[in-house]
Amino acid sequence: MNILPFDFISGLGDLRVWAIWILPFIAALIIPAVGKASKRATGYVAVAFALASAISVLTLLPSALSNHEIHNQIPWISSIGLKAGVLADPLAVIMSNVVAWISFLIFVYSTGYMKGDKDLTRFFFWMAFFLGSMQLIVLSDNFLQLFFGWEGVGLASYALVGFWYKDKKKDHVGIEGRHVLGLMDYYSPTHSGMKAFIMTKVGDIMMLAGMFLIFAFAGTFGFRELTTNTSWATAMAAQHLLIPAAVLLFGGAIGKSAQFPLNEWLLEAMTGPTAVSALIHAATMVKAGVFLVARLAPLFFALAAIGINMDQFFEVIAWVGAITALLLATQGMVHPEIKKVLAYSTGSQIGYMMMALGVAGLSKQFVDGYTAGFFHLISHAMFKASLFMAAGSVLHIVGSRFMTDMGGLRKYMKKTYIFMWAAGLGLMGAPFITTGFWSKDAIFAAVYQSGNTWALPLFAIAVVTAVITAFYTTRMIGLVFFGNKSKHIEELEKAGHHVHEASPSMWVPYGILAVLTIGVGVMGLAFEHQIHDLFVNYLGSTFGIKSDVSAVAMGGSQQLLGGFLEGVNPLALMASLAAFAIGFGLGYVFYIGRFADPVKFVNSNIFFYAIHKFFLNRWYLNAMIYWGFVVAPLYVARGLYKYFENIVLEGFNVVPEKTMAGGARIMQATQTGVSQSYLYIFGVGILIVVFLLLI
Amino acid sequence: MIDFTSTPIMLTLILGAVGVLIPVINVARKEKGSSVYGAITLGALLAAIGFVIYQIITKHVTQSAIFSSNVLVDDKFGSFFAIAMLIVGIMTTVGSFSYMRKRANPAVYYSLILLASVGMVLIAYSTDLVMLFIAWELMSIPTYVLAGYLKKDPSSNEAAIKYFLFGALSSGIIIYGISIAYGLTGSTNIEQVIAGFSKLGPDMMPLAILAVGMFIAGFGFKIGLVPFHMWLPDAYEGAPPTIAALLAAGTKKAGFAAALRVIIMGAIALNLHWAFALAVIAIVTMTIGNLAAIKQRNLTRMLAYSSIGQAGYILIGLSVAPISPIGIQASLFHILNHSVMKASTFIAVAGIVTTLGVTHIEKIKGLGKRMPITALGLTISLLALAGVPPLNGFWSKLMLFGSAIDAGHTLWWAPYLAVAGVLNSALSLAYYGWIIRKMYFEDGESNKRLQEPKSVIAVMIFSIIFIVGIGIYPDPVIAFAKSAVPIMSGLPVIH
Numbered sequence A: 001m002n003i004l005p006f007d008f009i010s011g012l013g014d015l016r017v018w019a020i021w022i023l024p025f026i027a028a029l030i031i032p033a034v035g036k037a038s039k040r041a042t043g044y045v046a047v048a049f050a051l052a053s054a055i056s057v058l059t060l061l062p063s064a065l066s067n068h069e070i071h072n073q074i075p076w077i078s079s080i081g082l083k084a085g086v087l088a089d090p091l092a093v094i095m096s097n098v099v100a101w102i103s104f105l106i107f108v109y110s111t112g113y114m115k116g117d118k119d120l121t122r123f124f125f126w127m128a129f130f131l132g133s134m135q136l137i138v139l140s141d142n143f144l145q146l147f148f149g150w151e152g153v154g155l156a157s158y159a160l161v162g163f164w165y166k167d168k169k170k171d172h173v174g175i176e177g178r179h180v181l182g183l184m185d186y187y188s189p190t191h192s193g194m195k196a197f198i199m200t201k202v203g204d205i206m207m208l209a210g211m212f213l214i215f216a217f218a219g220t221f222g223f224r225e226l227t228t229n230t231s232w233a234t235a236m237a238a239q240h241l242l243i244p245a246a247v248l249l250f251g252g253a254i255g256k257s258a259q260f261p262l263n264e265w266l267l268e269a270m271t272g273p274t275a276v277s278a279l280i281h282a283a284t285m286v287k288a289g290v291f292l293v294a295r296l297a298p299l300f301f302a303l304a305a306i307g308i309n310m311d312q313f314f315e316v317i318a319w320v321g322a323i324t325a326l327l328l329a330t331q332g333m334v335h336p337e338i339k340k341v342l343a344y345s346t347g348s349q350i351g352y353m354m355m356a357l358g359v360a361g362l363s364k365q366f367v368d369g370y371t372a373g374f375f376h377l378i379s380h381a382m383f384k385a386s387l388f389m390a391a392g393s394v395l396h397i398v399g400s401r402f403m404t405d406m407g408g409l410r411k412y413m414k415k416t417y418i419f420m421w422a423a424g425l426g427l428m429g430a431p432f433i434t435t436g437f438w439s440k441d442a443i444f445a446a447v448y449q450s451g452n453t454w455a456l457p458l459f460a461i462a463v464v465t466a467v468i469t470a471f472y473t474t475r476m477i478g479l480v481f482f483g484n485k486s487k488h489i490e491e492l493e494k495a496g497h498h499v500h501e502a503s504p505s506m507w508v509p510y511g512i513l514a515v516l517t518i519g520v521g522v523m524g525l526a527f528e529h530q531i532h533d534l535f536v537n538y539l540g541s542t543f544g545i546k547s548d549v550s551a552v553a554m555g556g557s558q559q560l561l562g563g564f565l566e567g568v569n570p571l572a573l574m575a576s577l578a579a580f581a582i583g584f585g586l587g588y589v590f591y592i593g594r595f596a597d598p599v600k601f602v603n604s605n606i607f608f609y610a611i612h613k614f615f616l617n618r619w620y621l622n623a624m625i626y627w628g629f630v631v632a633p634l635y636v637a638r639g640l641y642k643y644f645e646n647i648v649l650e651g652f653n654v655v656p657e658k659t660m661a662g663g664a665r666i667m668q669a670t671q672t673g674v675s676q677s678y679l680y681i682f683g684v685g686i687l688i689v690v691f692l693l694l695i
Numbered sequence B: 001m002i003d004f005t006s007t008p009i010m011l012t013l014i015l016g017a018v019g020v021l022i023p024v025i026n027v028a029r030k031e032k033g034s035s036v037y038g039a040i041t042l043g044a045l046l047a048a049i050g051f052v053i054y055q056i057i058t059k060h061v062t063q064s065a066i067f068s069s070n071v072l073v074d075d076k077f078g079s080f081f082a083i084a085m086l087i088v089g090i091m092t093t094v095g096s097f098s099y100m101r102k103r104a105n106p107a108v109y110y111s112l113i114l115l116a117s118v119g120m121v122l123i124a125y126s127t128d129l130v131m132l133f134i135a136w137e138l139m140s141i142p143t144y145v146l147a148g149y150l151k152k153d154p155s156s157n158e159a160a161i162k163y164f165l166f167g168a169l170s171s172g173i174i175i176y177g178i179s180i181a182y183g184l185t186g187s188t189n190i191e192q193v194i195a196g197f198s199k200l201g202p203d204m205m206p207l208a209i210l211a212v213g214m215f216i217a218g219f220g221f222k223i224g225l226v227p228f229h230m231w232l233p234d235a236y237e238g239a240p241p242t243i244a245a246l247l248a249a250g251t252k253k254a255g256f257a258a259a260l261r262v263i264i265m266g267a268i269a270l271n272l273h274w275a276f277a278l279a280v281i282a283i284v285t286m287t288i289g290n291l292a293a294i295k296q297r298n299l300t301r302m303l304a305y306s307s308i309g310q311a312g313y314i315l316i317g318l319s320v321a322p323i324s325p326i327g328i329q330a331s332l333f334h335i336l337n338h339s340v341m342k343a344s345t346f347i348a349v350a351g352i353v354t355t356l357g358v359t360h361i362e363k364i365k366g367l368g369k370r371m372p373i374t375a376l377g378l379t380i381s382l383l384a385l386a387g388v389p390p391l392n393g394f395w396s397k398l399m400l401f402g403s404a405i406d407a408g409h410t411l412w413w414a415p416y417l418a419v420a421g422v423l424n425s426a427l428s429l430a431y432y433g434w435i436i437r438k439m440y441f442e443d444g445e446s447n448k449r450l451q452e453p454k455s456v457i458a459v460m461i462f463s464i465i466f467i468v469g470i471g472i473y474p475d476p477v478i479a480f481a482k483s484a485v486p487i488m489s490g491l492p493v494i495h
Helices: A006-012 A015-037 A037-058 A062-067 A090-113 A120-139 A143-161 A189-218 A224-226 A231-239 A242-256 A265-271 A274-284 A285-306 A311-332 A338-362 A366-398 A414-428 A434-451 A455-481 A487-494 A503-522 A525-541 A551-553 A568-594 A598-603 A606-616 A618-652 A655-670 A675-694 B007-028 B035-057 B076-099 B104-126 B128-148 B152-183 B192-197 B205-223 B229-240 B242-270 B274-294 B299-319 B327-356 B374-385 B392-407 B414-441 B452-473 B475-484
Strands: A070-077 A082-088 A173-178 A183-187
Touching: A015 A037, A015 A070, A015 A082, A015 A120, A037 A090, A037 A120, A062 A090, A062 A606, A070 B475, A082 A090, A082 A120, A082 A143, A090 A120, A090 A274, A090 A285, A090 A366, A090 A503, A090 A525, A120 A143, A120 A274, A120 A285, A143 A189, A143 A242, A143 A265, A143 A274, A143 A285, A173 A618, A183 A189, A183 A618, A183 B327, A189 A224, A189 A242, A189 A265, A224 B327, A231 A242, A231 A285, A242 A285, A242 A311, A242 B299, A265 A274, A265 A338, A265 B152, A274 A285, A274 A338, A274 A366, A285 A311, A285 A338, A285 A366, A285 A525, A311 A338, A311 A455, A311 A598, A311 A618, A338 A366, A338 A434, A338 A455, A366 A434, A366 A487, A366 A503, A366 A525, A414 A434, A414 A455, A414 A503, A414 A568, A434 A455, A434 A503, A434 A525, A434 A568, A455 A551, A503 A525, A503 A655, A598 A606, A598 A655, A606 A618, A675 B152, A675 B205, A675 B274, A675 B475, B007 B035, B007 B076, B007 B104, B035 B076, B035 B104, B076 B104, B076 B242, B076 B274, B076 B327, B076 B452, B076 B475, B104 B128, B104 B242, B128 B192, B128 B242, B128 B299, B152 B229, B205 B242, B205 B274, B229 B242, B242 B299, B242 B327, B274 B299, B274 B414, B299 B327, B299 B392, B299 B414, B327 B374, B327 B392, B327 B452, B327 B475, B374 B392, B374 B452, B392 B414, B392 B452, B392 B475
Parallel strands: none
Antiparallel strands: A070 A082, A173 A183
């Protein structure tokens, strides 16, 4: 008997990979103890461990870029053949790097942002736990282990979104007193935490069902095992279960990544501290869904080689992404709260990534869409983390979440102003110098070139969404930094609070990311080609997906550009440029140049007024979900209780209740405490046993 | 003849010597204070468990063989039980530190725990009926005294008397069984008894069946099988809660060890429909245990009934043993898990008694705020008892029910054992959940945090780590349980 079998030790293999996700968990374990000694020290512990984890993942990057894969397994529950393992292939390592470094910067920012909070220990405990769970998702080599991380992320987000559990007024989101379809549009942190938890749980349950459905056929949860032996897919396809199972798995991603129709939790998740929002939106939670799809898409796409058509699955992904992208972008145009605008924008950008991954599966050149989606994930992680942290600084200093309470801040917060422009340009997709431009352009090209029946409508939605994105980003920057000081700020100044720049521990992290957005953006095309080449090799060697890298094949019917813009699709490029120009131009007119008053403009015309209200009320989706899944069931439950429970159950059907209670009472009656009767029963018992043995 | 380096002999020497020495030290020592004796006891138990593990790792232990021509055998089966019982002994001892602080005669108390541990350990290693009986009495007599330890407390006295009365009766019944077996086969060695049983003529069969029936009744009394369970709730309730932990988690498992060695093997040899008999007892036991637990208002009493229910689950594995290869393995795994879970719940109650002086369920409202670590430990243990994933109880129950379903290929009724088990688990969640609700969701008299006994905290932390740790990584323990399953080849197996 070996308590620690030898294959456990040898199975660990490369310890760096394990360290990536174990280190944050260790941090979470020791933070409560550290917190007893010094609350401030908890932040430093979290930062130190995040850095250590980030460094260990950075060391993996060179080998991953040469398409080297590390796959180590240890026995977990060998009686049912389960193994735990880490899988560091190029996809996981790049993702893990993004997660690790952005989280590290956010942790640094948090030490400044949360300074003086009473519950620092709790905060950093959950932050470290969050990071560890996310890295567990990224580096897992099987579904079950991934699911542990998946639930860990859900738990941490619940705890952090509802972090300010005292539900003070300033921590709410929404506009107090506003009603949509008779329901309050105003949510407390605890309510929002619960909402995030329950809505993502809907997706989780779907994912669990999909997972076990596949397990029932394949007998394994391992990603690599599922790739090498595809007999399970043939069996499932024969019973028409493969596509439902795949879509159920995608359900998990819909929940976690806040895609339509489980998108509504993301907005209320803004009740958490801003550092948490940055972590959820840029590095961890919502990216988990995209990562899951990126993990699964090649696996399912490769099934085409054995004659299984997965088009329906990829169509679902592409359309869910497209709908979410447009839906949330339109709502982002009209909201007055800065964090909510950013939240809408996250959902919308994630929609882009999903659309690209879905389109990848619908085209012959899988790698194009795949690269585009993943590239956008990287660039989005950079600029969105930066934007959130910068917005957090502004909130911190102004003390209000409404953009109408800001205005004219550019003179007072120069650094934040510049960084927010840089990151904002990334989100808008400012031509040639930002990562956002190149990644969005890659998505346009991938969608357009896919040659699928849905290519044109999807392309149109993508471009319209890009216009709206540029518009609301300009609006946000305009409202915050341009124009005159708001009444709120004047009052603050009267009370002696002067608006000033944030502390270095806060602006340095988002400064770095903003600079990176531009810095990588200048070399964006080369960067994209690099990822593209890597994925061509990775998909070819691991999944057997062949890519034709000749220019003709890549362009489809289109002639691609050469020279400086080598390999760029001219039509996609035109669309990107036009979208930016229109969106930015409109935004400039209303919010920066202030040539026209947007409020007057909206009120001037009943059509604009109606559409504004429609967007502001979130297309009434949130209200409908509440009516359908919260209010109505409560009514039904109350009604059931009143009529069914009281009359039917209490009146007629007392049998089950009475028998149970009666059974328990008989038990109790025999238990008299009188030894004579006990001995009697003992004696009878012997007779019964002998009798039982004889029959 | 006697190998002094074999595990059972060394354990007897270590534990027995220290157990005898402690009262001597007490006479010689002038100062009062109980912690010294507790520390010595803990040291002896740790040394013992260390020795068992050392023996396993250095492979001095033979494979699990049910038979030996000696009276004791140094095998993995015995070592598995020895580890489980010594863990219980350690948890009881540590949990007693705070409980015994203000009470009389600590030296005797700890000494008796050690002597009972010797008995429990020896039962697991016995391969001779007489040796088994001596070990059985060595375990029982100290626990009679311990159950009546609070001599001014009438309910403790009543508990001791009832426990003793039934203990004496069951000892008599076991002796009766042994004498029949000896009369039929001319030997008390289990191997020869079983060999003799399988050669019996039809006219002698009823006597052999009577012997097996006597063994079931005699050992079933300690295990708490229905209908031999009546004494159990009264005794657990009256005894000090730390001793209830020892009884529920320790002596009960010793009963299983004896049952595995004697009943299962004997019954296989007799080629009886014993599996069906055990299955009926299993279902009745778990159902009655859980049903009765629902109505209880007293924590110790509720836990006592819950341990009756758990005995029913363990019996599932035994009743399908000859058909399903994982039956006994699952039972062993659940025995180990249950030892820790049950000991932890009773020690938590002991902590509550020490701090608040109550065991009534209405009195523990708001415990989550008043004694957070005790409440957390109790909650996790209860959830594990109910079999909530990913705690250790989930895996062992999964294996137990799995073995029943597995046996369904041969025995048509076997899957119903799994059905009964699942229904009972759901039923048990009702009262486990009730305790948890009282602790966390209802407000107590005050929310002020109380000073929790340090020794109880230590036990809670140990059991949380054990329960969650094995829940996440059950493999080594499952493998160990597998290696401890007695080799049954050579026995006639019914189908």
